[in-house]
Amino acid sequence: MRINADIAKCQGYGNCVALDGDHFDLDDDGMVVVLQDTVTAAQVDATTEAVRSCPVSAIWLVNDDA
Numbered sequence: 001m002r003i004n005a006d007i008a009k010c011q012g013y014g015n016c017v018a019l020d021g022d023h024f025d026l027d028d029d030g031m032v033v034v035l036q037d038t039v040t041a042a043q044v045d046a047t048t049e050a051v052r053s054c055p056v057s058a059i060w061l062v063n064d065d066a
């Protein structure tokens with residue numbers, strides 16, 4: 001799985017950072033930064049929760065294994 005982000009949509013709520021700090025951080029302007037876009041099987045639950053928590057759907061998962 002891989003993370004895609006539309007950073008222009010991000011409103012800096014930080015939900016994703018709280019739920020999955022391995023993949024998401026906020027920059028100095030309070031906007032999301034994807035630290036790494038690859039999501040392992042062991043990480044997918046936390047990343048899915050982070051994606052679901054985003055109020056503006058600025059981040060999502062893509063299955064590139066198919």
Ligand code: SF4
Binds near residue numbers: 009010
């Ligand atoms: S949860 Fe969404 S709006 Fe909030 S920081 Fe993450 S990407 Fe941005």
